[in-house]
Amino acid sequence: MTKYHFSIQLLILFQLSSIISAIRKDIGFQQIRSCRNTVQGRYLLSDDNGHVCDALSVDPQSRCCPENGSRFSCQGCNLVSQCCNSYEFCVSCCLHPSRTQEAQVLRVKISKPSTAVSYTSVFDFCAGRCRHNSESVVHENAYLSDFHHCFSLPSNSSGANYTQLEARLGGINVVIGKQGESCDSACKSYGQSCVLNKLLVLNQCDM
Structure with missing residues (x-):
């Protein structure tokens, strides 16, 4: 084998090695995005990232709302009473870290003390609290106002x-x-x- 042929073989080997290396660097596994959402309203839903979207816009695989909308929206909410006229926007507003402290809500009991368990996440608290709240009803069968989706801490919790x-x-x-x-x-x-x-x-x- 001549020195010329040996040089060509080395050059080809180097080029193949570079191509393989480039291919291996480009190969990667994208992290699959997944969300939990409220799945309650006829038209809207809120995901656990704080986005609100209509049912037709939600990603069927990840169950996430598009991220191009506003996050932690408090549309239709009274920030003083912490009550909203929409369940989905109540959940979205509640999820904002400045309004709901994780350390506090994880200590809140879901039911009566004898059988009580705690919420496992801020999303669970917001989704549950906005859905039914004894402090937003009167005579146990009527709402006090249109703003009856409330996310404030229960009055008997340690956070209140x-x-x-x-x-x-x-x-x-x-x-x-x-x-x-x-x-x-x-x-x-x-x-x-x-x-x-x-x-x-x-x-x-x-x-």
Whole structure:
């Protein structure tokens, strides 16, 4: 074998090695994105990343909403009362780390103390809390207002304190009525109007 042929073989071997190396560097496994979502509304849903989308836009494989929309949206929510007029936006708003502290919600009990278990994630808390909230109903069969999807911590949880309750009464003038007098009557006598969804806050013993 001549020196010339040996050089050609080395060159071909080097080129093949470079091609194989380049191919191996390009090969990789993309991480499969997966989401949990509310799967409740007829038209909208919220995923555990805080995105809201319509049912037709959700990815059928990952079950995630498109990321081109706003995240942690509080559309239709009252940030003082922490209540919303839409279940899906309640969940999205609740998922914002500045509004819901993971360390607090993981201590919240789901049911009565004797059979209680804790939430396993912030998404579980938000999805469950926004769906049914005893503090947003009156007489156990009617909502206090259209803003009945609430994500505030339960009043008997360790995370709820006087400061939070005081914030929920921001802008409200408290008047004292006579025994048996309705909220409307008591407020009208002072030239005010009754705000029904604040009565449960006022009637808490820890105030």
